[in-house]
Amino acid sequence: MGKPTGFLEYKRENPTKKDPFERTKNWKEFQILMPESALKQQGARCMDCGVPFCQTGTTMSGSGEIGCPVYNLIPEWNDLVYRGKWREALDRLHKTNNFPEFTGRVCPAPCEGSCTLAINDDSVTIKSIEYHIIERGFQEGWILPEVPKKRTGKKVAIVGSGPAGLAAAAQLNKAGHLVTVFEREDRIGGLLTYGIPDVKLANHIVERRVKLLEEEGIIFQTNANIGQNIPVSVLEKEFDAVILCTGATKPRDVEVEGRQLKGIHFAMDFLTENTKSLLNSELKDGQFIDANGKNVIVIGGGDTGTDCITTSVRHGAKSITQFDINRLKSESRPSNNPWPMYPIVHQAEDGHKESNAVYGEDPRAYQVMTTKFVGDEHGQVKELHTIGVETEINEKGQKIRRPIPGTEKIWPAELILLAVGFTGPEEKLIQQMSLKTDARSNVEAAYGKYQTSAEGVFAAGDNRRGQSLVVWAIHEGREAARECDRYLMGSSNLP
Incomplete structure (x- = not known):
């Protein structure tokens, strides 16, 4: 490395962001570009560790992700940033990641949890450096x-334009195939556009990359719902291969008394309608689920639930509470979560900080399970009943929730958002294509091969692996593209 003692000389400097209270007044992104001198110091903290676990990109049983799923060459571009060689750093970054502007904004950075420096110190600011490299590239006009240069004449259809679909399309286009991406929504991007609030990943950032892909020759069709307004037979007749990247969009429900009441919505409906209205009219058309003046309860402690907080704060909610059925996590790693596993620790995300700034307290409530929804005489939800729970793991590894007597509570709520995950991909298209599914209802296609039970049809991303991260979707899209290229040409030079 260029600065062997950098990790001893410099402390971690987190990316600069606008004040949590002030930024809730608009829908703009709030990360601020750091000066080059500060970024060089952060790059210098990367150690000459010999075995860079940060770029390992693997999983361990029960641990989740370790390192970067797309195998980013992290030590290399950290060193290049330290040396001021930004163009070379960009080239290294694009070698493994088609869309660093997405991961640099919304990835939870498993790479940082696996940083060697993180064994007993603060990790390198890998995600922040990635963000700055790609934005520098766009600013300088390098991208x-x-x-x-050559076309193979082979035609490939990509169904779904989320991160897996876009990555697969980008790679197959590089191989010279003619690629068409079908998206059922009115905008390209899948969950990148309608599943993530604009403050975290602005639509113009997605459009910037889509425009580049169009200029490279990829065809995008919106309002194109395969199996509904476009027959499945079109794929079979007009294309030599198909990659399904439709995501895992079937939401998990909360089946308790009163579920039918008005004012109870799936989180993704709330987020999608908000972003669509924001992009169409800056929320002036009223075509969204409004949290203004309401007591909002978000059921689910994950990222989607936090995105609901981010959105509700900006609507002007009266109050916001996020239910997490699990215990409050420790500030440090538990014994069963050692380095280099992704750290399962307590932390405040941007949405939590914003809610705290506006309402004066952290919005999260732990070990809470909903028992009943109660409505008024008009069928509108007005309150929610809960009980505290302890979670136990039985001999089969299953989670058992044990109610805690005397912890019953009633919460006022006029808007309830269900963010408890997804059960798998929607079945209709899978059934029309007569594809085999696994025990979890995902499309059956072996990891590393991505070939489904139908000839010439591949699957990648959440519809194959289940609900996961944007960076894993990019990884699978790239790999599926390589296997599709091999299927079409007999061999492949794609990474």
Whole structure:
């Protein structure tokens, strides 16, 4: 490394963000670009560790992700940033990641949890450096469309334009194939556009990359719902291969008394309608689920639930509470979560900080299970009943919730958002294509091969692996593209 003692000389400097209270007044992104001198110091903290677990990209049983799923060459571009070689750093970054501007904003950075420095110190600010490299690239005009010099004549259909679909399309286009991406929504991007609030990943950032992909020769069709307004037979007749990247969009429900009441919505409906209205009219059309003046309860302690907080704060909710059925996590790693596993520790996300700034307290309530929804005479939800629970793991590894007597509570709530995950992909298209599914209802396609039970049809991303991270979707999209290319040409040079 260029600065072997950098990790001893410099402390971690987190990315600068606008004040949590002030930024809730608009829908703009709030990360601030750091000066080059500060970024060089952060790059210098990367150690000459010999075995960079940060770029390992693997999983361990029961641990989740370890390192970067797309195998980013992290030590290399950290060193290049320290040396001021930004163009070379960008080239290294694009070698493994088609869309660093997405992961640099919304990835939870499993790479940082696996940083060697994180064994007993603060990790390198890998995600922040990635963000700055890609934005520097766009500012300098270094990122230009790269049109393939030769075309193979082979046509590939990508169903779904989320991170897996876009990555697969980008890679197959590089190989010279003619790629068409079908998206059932009115905008390209899948969950990147409608599943993540604009303050975290602005739509113009997605459009910036889509425009480049179009200039490189990829065809995008919106309002194109395969199996509904476009027959499945079109894929079979007009394309040599198909990759399904439709995501895991079937939401998990909370089946308790009163579920039918008005004012109870799935989180993704809330987020999608808000972003669509925001982009169409800056929320002036009223075509969204409004949290203004309401007591909002978010059921679910994950990222989607936190995105609901981010949105509700900006609507002007009266109060916001996020239920987490699990215990409050420790500030440090538990014994069963050692380095280099992704750290399962307590932390406040941006949405939590914003809610705290506006309402004066952290919005989260722990070990809470909903028992009943209660409505008024008009069928509108007005309150929610809960009980505290302890979670136990039985001999089969299953979670058992034990109610705690005397912890019953009633919460006022006019808007309840269900963010308890997804049960798998929607079945209709899978059934129309007669594809086999696994025990979890995902499309059956072996990891590393991505070939479904139908000839020439591949699957990648959440519809194959289940609900996961954007960076894993990019990884699977790239790998599925390689296997699809091998299927079409007999061999492949794609990474």
